Structure formats: C-alpha cells, structure tokens
Amino acid sequence: MAEPVKLIGTFGSPFVHRAEVALRLKGVPYELILEDLTNKSELLLRHNPIHKSVPVLLHGDRPAICESLLIVEYIDEAFDGPPLLPIDPYDRAMARFWAQFIEQKCAKPFWMALWLNDGDKREVFVKEAKENMALLESRLHGKRFFAGDTVGYLDFAACGLALVLGVLAEVTGLSLVGEDEFPLLRRWADDYTSEETVKACLPPREQLVAHFSGKKDRIKLAVNAMACQM
Amino acid sequence: MAEPVKLIGAVGSPFTHRAEAALRLKGVPYELVHEDLDNKSELLLRLNPLNKTVPVLLHGDRAICESLVIVQYVDEAFDGPPLLPTDPYDRATTARFWAHFMEHKCSMPFWMALWSGGERRKGFVEEARENLALLEEHLQVHGKRFLAGDAVGYPDLAGSYIPLMLDMFEELSGTSLMGDDEYPAMRRWVKEYNSDEAVKSCVTNKKQLAAYFRVKKDKYKMMVKAMLKQY
Numbered sequence: 001m002a003e004p005v006k007l008i009g010t011f012g013s014p015f016v017h018r019a020e021v022a023l024r025l026k027g028v029p030y031e032l033i034l035e036d037l038t039n040k041s042e043l044l045l046r047h048n049p050i051h052k053s054v055p056v057l058l059h060g061d062r063p064a065i066c067e068s069l070l071i072v073e074y075i076d077e078a079f080d081g082p083p084l085l086p087i088d089p090y091d092r093a094m095a096r097f098w099a100q101f102i103e104q105k106c107a108k109p110f111w112m113a114l115w116l117n118d119g120d121k122r123e124v125f126v127k128e129a130k131e132n133m134a135l136l137e138s139r140l141h142g143k144r145f146f147a148g149d150t151v152g153y154l155d156f157a158a159c160g161l162a163l164v165l166g167v168l169a170e171v172t173g174l175s176l177v178g179e180d181e182f183p184l185l186r187r188w189a190d191d192y193t194s195e196e197t198v199k200a201c202l203p204p205r206e207q208l209v210a211h212f213s214g215k216k217d218r219i220k221l222a223v224n225a226m227a228c229q230m
Numbered sequence: 231m232a233e234p235v236k237l238i239g240a241v242g243s244p245f246t247h248r249a250e251a252a253l254r255l256k257g258v259p260y261e262l263v264h265e266d267l268d269n270k271s272e273l274l275l276r277l278n279p280l281n282k283t284v285p286v287l288l289h290g291d292r293a294i295c296e297s298l299v300i301v302q303y304v305d306e307a308f309d310g311p312p313l314l315p316t317d318p319y320d321r322a323t324t325a326r327f328w329a330h331f332m333e334h335k336c337s338m339p340f341w342m343a344l345w346s347g348g349e350r351r352k353g354f355v356e357e358a359r360e361n362l363a364l365l366e367e368h369l370q371v372h373g374k375r376f377l378a379g380d381a382v383g384y385p386d387l388a389g390s391y392i393p394l395m396l397d398m399f400e401e402l403s404g405t406s407l408m409g410d411d412e413y414p415a416m417r418r419w420v421k422e423y424n425s426d427e428a429v430k431s432c433v434t435n436k437k438q439l440a441a442y443f444r445v446k447k448d449k450y451k452m453m454v455k456a457m458l459k460q461y
Contacts, residue, residue, distance in 0.1 A: 050331070050364060059319070062319055064323075065319075065322045065327075066327065067326075070322050070327060070330060071322070073321070073322065074319070074321070074322035077318035078322075089303055089306035089307035090289075090292050090294070090307070092302070092306060093294045093299050097294070097299045100296055100298075100299065
C-alpha cells in the first residue's frame with residue numbers, strides 16, 4: 001500500500017505551488033498542511049530545522065525533503081507517472097540552468113520592482129526585471145510552455161512570474177510589462193494558470209488578490225526597510 | 231564515436247574544479263581550455279552570454295553552463311561511477327540537499343570570512359562555523375566517508391571549495407576557521423576529498439590555486455571591502 005504523502009505549505013507561496021503541481025501532475029494523492037509563517041509550527045521547525053521554510057514534503061515516515069525544486073525532482077524520481085523533467089540529459093541541463101536563473105537572478109529584481117517606494121531605485125530593478133523577461137521570452141519561441149506542449153519543471157520553476165504578471169500586478173496597480181511587451185510571456189502566464197492540473201491547485205484569483213492585498217502594507221514595509229540598508 | 235568534450239575553465243576557479251573533478255570521477259576524456267578571466271575570449275562570451283564566466287562544458291556542439299548543472303549533466307550523459315546515489319530519497323535528501331546547502335548557505339559566509347576584515351569578518355566567521363557544525367553533525371550521523379556515500383559525489387563537489395581552500399585559509403585571511411581539535415568529521419572529510427585520486431589528478435590543483443589566490447588576495451579583499459561599504 002502506498003505510503004502517505006504530506007506537503008507542508010502556506011497559502012499563496014509560489015514555492016509551495018511548485019511542489020503541489022508536481023504531485024498533481026504525477027497523480028500522487030497528498031494531504032496539504034497549511035502553515036502560518038508568522039507563527040511556525042513545531043512540525044515545520046522539526047522537519048526543516050536548517051532553513052525553517054516551506055514547502056516540506058513528508059513521504060511515509062522518512063525524514064523530510066526540503067527546497068521546492070529538490071522536492072520536484074524527488075517527486076519525478078520516486079513516483080511513477082508522466083515525467084516532469086525532460087528525459088534527454090542536455091534538455092535536463094537546460095531546464096536546470098534556466099530554473100537556477102529564475103531563482104538566482106529573477107526573484108529579487110521582480111520583488112523589488114513591485115514593492116519599492118523610491119521611484120529611482122525601483123526603475124533600476126524594473127530595467128533588470130525586463131532584461132530577465134526578455135531572456136525568458138526568447139525561451140518560449142515556438143512553444144506553448146517552457147517544456148513544450150505540456151507543463152513541466154521549468155514552468156513550475158517560473159510560476160512566481162505568472163503570479164507577478166497577474167495577481168501582483170493587480171494588487172500593486174503596477175504592471176511591469178506594457179501591453180505590447182513580452183507577448184509570449186503574457187500568453188504563457190495565462191496558459192499556465194488555466195492549465196487543468198495547475199488550476200486545480202491554485203486558489204481562485206480573487207482569493208489570491210485578497211490575500212496579497214491584505215499583506216501589502218507589511219510586504220512594503222519589509223522591502224523598503226531592506227532597501228534602506230542597500 | 232564519442233563526441234569530443236571540452237571544458238572551458240580558469241586557474242583559481244573552484245567552480246571549474248567542480249566540473250573538472252566530475253569529468254575525472256566519471257572517467258570522461260576531455261580537453262581543458264584555459265580562459266584568462268581578465269581578458270575573456272570571444273568563445274566564452276559566445277557560449278555563456280548570460281553570466282560570461284567559467285566553467286562551460288562543450289559536449290560536441292552542446293554548451294552547458296553553471297558548475298553544478300554541469301556536474302549533474304556529466305553524471306547523466308556519460309557512463310561511469312554514479313555521482314549521485316541511485317535511490318530517489320537519498321538523491322533528494324543527502325546528495326541534493328547538502329549540495330544546495332554548500333552552494334546557497336555555506337558558500338557566501340565562507341568566502342566573506344576569507345576576504346573581509348575587522349568586525350564584519352567576525353560575523354562571517356561565526357556564520358561559517360555554524361554551517362561547519364551542521365555539516366559535522368550530518369557527517370557524524372550519516373557515518374559515510376563523504377557527504378552522500380563512500381565515494382566522492384555531487385554534494386562533495388559542491389562543497390569542494392572547503393577542502394581546496396582550508397589549508398590556505400589562515401594564511402590568506404589572517405584568521406583561523408577551525409581549531410586543530412575541532413570538527414573531526416569535517417577534517418576527515420577534507421582529508422579524504424584531497425586524497426581522492428581523481429581529485430588529485432585535476433589540472434586545476436591545490437598548488438595552482440594557492441599560487442593564484444596569493445597573487446589575487448589583495449584585490450579580492452579590496453573588492454569585498456567596497457561591497458560591504460554599501461551595506
């Protein structure tokens with residue numbers, strides 16, 4: 001009998017989403033345990049003592065697996081089902097390279113571009129965010145998703161971008177892209193969020209908008225405080 | 231017939247070492263193409279336009295960038311001893327988790343402890359030592375020669391900057407990272423890593439690294455000082 005799978009996550013996190021969509025695409029039944037990250041549970045701190053973050057995957061009674069992209073690779077390898085990463089080693093290397101690019105180079109400029117008060121500082125990050133988007137746009141030529149015709153590893157790795165372009169643009173009133181800019185990326189964001197399996201584990205858009213609107217002031221405070229030290 | 235393999239790398243680059251050691255461990259013949267990072271070649275800039283740095287692996291006409299992406303590629307594209315365990319759980323928890331730790335949590339404080347000075351350095355040294363303690367605990371509990379098993383593998387390559395630099399740490403920074411009787415499992419791991427035949431055979435070896443860093447020491451210290459002034 002299959003061992004139970006639990007995913008410790010939090011509402012609205014693109015990192016948690018990566019793990020969740022991977023489980024769904026692979027057809028793995030799981031229980032989602034939602035954390036309040038301002039009041040972390042003993043369960044989370046016990047299973048991820050080093051990073052203390054979500055997502056965390058619990059498979060049976062094995063010690064936890066942490067870090068969203070590592071969890072995705074684990075799900076791909078430990079369970080039967082459609083492959084989440086490409087099969088060819090070179091294609092796998094490209095997927096990992098671009099996922100790393102998104103993690104290391106994209107997250108910060110996008111986040112700062114959305115939430116900074118200082119217009120001049122924000123402009124610098126908007127410019128950087130747009131340069132990154134141009135690179136990602138070029139990866140979508142002739143393809144519906146980064147992986148091809150169906151969603152895969154790099155699409156989930158980039159899911160935060162879909163959040164930025166959609167929900168967060170609405171919450172902040174700031175669109176990082178003009179109406180005629182990056183058409184492939186904008187189409188990708190729509191296609192990704194409406195894909196059947198992805199949609200099944202995404203909260204309704206209104207809920208996400210409400211969630212981030214509620215946190216808006218707190219996020220702005222934290223981001224601008226951080227920016228003062230820079 | 232096997233497609234030619236070239237590794238574009240630089241002396242003094244611990245990232246190049248990761249890729250080179252992976253090729254050697256896997257038994258893949260390759261040509262090392264030396265890059266002068268102060269005068270980057272057109273080849274490098276064409277093959278790695280995004281980051282403009284080494285290492286870059288060329289397998290036939292395929293270019294792969296980013297040292298840890300290269301290590302995983304080498305493991306998957308070529309036959310030879312596996313660099314990651316075969317069990318999916320061990321791959322995720324020991325190999326990939328500790329490689330991620332070495333790259334994303336351990337690396338910055340280690341290098342900053344090496345090149346920074348004064349009060350700021352104390353903070354980095356403390357953080358580096360906390361990370362060493364976590365690694366020590368893992369090695370002791372896991373009870374293997376290396377981070378994910380009894381042979382050099384992916385997480386060891388990710389953390390290879392530690393065994394490569396540790397001897398020189400005090401000489402270069404003027405401060406010690408660990409006392410002689412501290413972190414015995416880490417010390418053993420460092421020794422095992424440096425004694426591995428494939429690692430020793432790498433062209434980018436410790437002597438060259440030591441010479442390189444002695445020359446570059448002041449430049450790196452200045453760069454870090456300028457960077458920290460902004461924070």
